[in-house]
Amino acid sequence: MCMHIGVNDICSTPEVVNVLKIMLTGMIAFIIAFLITPIWTHFLYKYKFGIKIKNNGVQGDQLQYVNTLHADKSGTPTMGGVIVWMSIFVLIFASEYLFPIFAQLFDKGFIARLDFFSRQQTYLPLFALVTTGVLGLFDDVMSVRGWGSNKGGGMRFAVRFWWLFGISALGAWWFYSKLGWDIIHIPAIGDFGIGLWYIPLFIGVILFMAFSSNETDGLDGLNAGILMMAFSAFTIIAFSQNKIDLASFCMAISGALLAFLWFNVYPARFFMGDTGAISLGATLGVVAMLTDSVAVLFIIVFIYVLESGSALLQIISKKFFKRKIFLAAPIHHHFEAMGWPEPKVTMRAWIFTAVMVVLGLIIGLIGMG
Numbered sequence: 001m002c003m004h005i006g007v008n009d010i011c012s013t014p015e016v017v018n019v020l021k022i023m024l025t026g027m028i029a030f031i032i033a034f035l036i037t038p039i040w041t042h043f044l045y046k047y048k049f050g051i052k053i054k055n056n057g058v059q060g061d062q063l064q065y066v067n068t069l070h071a072d073k074s075g076t077p078t079m080g081g082v083i084v085w086m087s088i089f090v091l092i093f094a095s096e097y098l099f100p101i102f103a104q105l106f107d108k109g110f111i112a113r114l115d116f117f118s119r120q121q122t123y124l125p126l127f128a129l130v131t132t133g134v135l136g137l138f139d140d141v142m143s144v145r146g147w148g149s150n151k152g153g154g155m156r157f158a159v160r161f162w163w164l165f166g167i168s169a170l171g172a173w174w175f176y177s178k179l180g181w182d183i184i185h186i187p188a189i190g191d192f193g194i195g196l197w198y199i200p201l202f203i204g205v206i207l208f209m210a211f212s213s214n215e216t217d218g219l220d221g222l223n224a225g226i227l228m229m230a231f232s233a234f235t236i237i238a239f240s241q242n243k244i245d246l247a248s249f250c251m252a253i254s255g256a257l258l259a260f261l262w263f264n265v266y267p268a269r270f271f272m273g274d275t276g277a278i279s280l281g282a283t284l285g286v287v288a289m290l291t292d293s294v295a296v297l298f299i300i301v302f303i304y305v306l307e308s309g310s311a312l313l314q315i316i317s318k319k320f321f322k323r324k325i326f327l328a329a330p331i332h333h334h335f336e337a338m339g340w341p342e343p344k345v346t347m348r349a350w351i352f353t354a355v356m357v358v359l360g361l362i363i364g365l366i367g368m369g
Helices: 007-011 014-046 082-106 123-145 157-178 195-216 222-240 244-264 274-290 294-300 302-321 331-337 342-366
Strands: 183-186 190-193
Touching: 014 082, 014 222, 014 244, 082 123, 082 244, 082 274, 123 157, 123 244, 123 274, 157 195, 157 274, 183 195, 183 294, 195 222, 195 274, 195 294, 195 302, 222 244, 222 274, 222 294, 222 342, 244 274, 274 294, 294 302, 294 342, 302 331, 302 342, 331 342
Parallel strands: none
Antiparallel strands: 183 190
């Protein structure tokens, strides 16, 4: 029992120190992102990095709803996702070089503990964040400027796919060969060794998360809110596994996303773009693999399954049966076409995600084994 211990004892308790580290990391990331936003948005508006509303779908067919419903969004800057991963870079730099100096100057050893940049826990998700973020950034710039062989500008889907495949394959090889991982955990059931099948599983998870996140990033604030809740959930999962640096990394992304969301809610001042949607989706997938929580991941972001599933079903139905299942796809556009106001679609998606996050955490934590 610890009813009689003093404040100094509480503040030196390892669990309390770790919780404070995670919470402060998220708060500092929020502040950094909030300070970066005016500078980055000024750059985006000055150099006119605004989106162009497409009139044709992925199969070249004329769009009936989305281009009309979102016509007023034309010209709104994209590449807002840079704010999130740039905030993480600034925070890592500060934790590596500035915080230790402050700790010495003010004799506060706790400040030095805010460093969460570690080889075992954060190198791999940071690698995913950087590489896929740069890929998305190139795609965003090409789309805005009308560059590339894709109609209207931007990378062709096949080009993005193979770049993402290569990045995820490299990560899969590292996990399997260097870390010796070939086991997946099913909550409340147990661990299963899958051998070489771990590599295609890893690649599939990263590709699914990257493209599904990109599919979902179609309404003001929609994907940012979903990702913020998902990374917050994995903060709890990582903490429960005593992966404190990884938990701090996830909370840092959640904090940066919260600041981003302040400006991204309807009507959005800027959009996340591929540089945010693809990179954050892929990074979340890597975090799930690091915490051996793939099964839980698909519960927490089950809305991604609905979004990508609806888009896939629509493509198949139109190609083989010459008819549409949904008024528009992904499914959030279907609800818009039905007459739901954009903020209502977003808020209900957030509520649905919040319920799935709680369910995923319950299953994941109880069935951790």
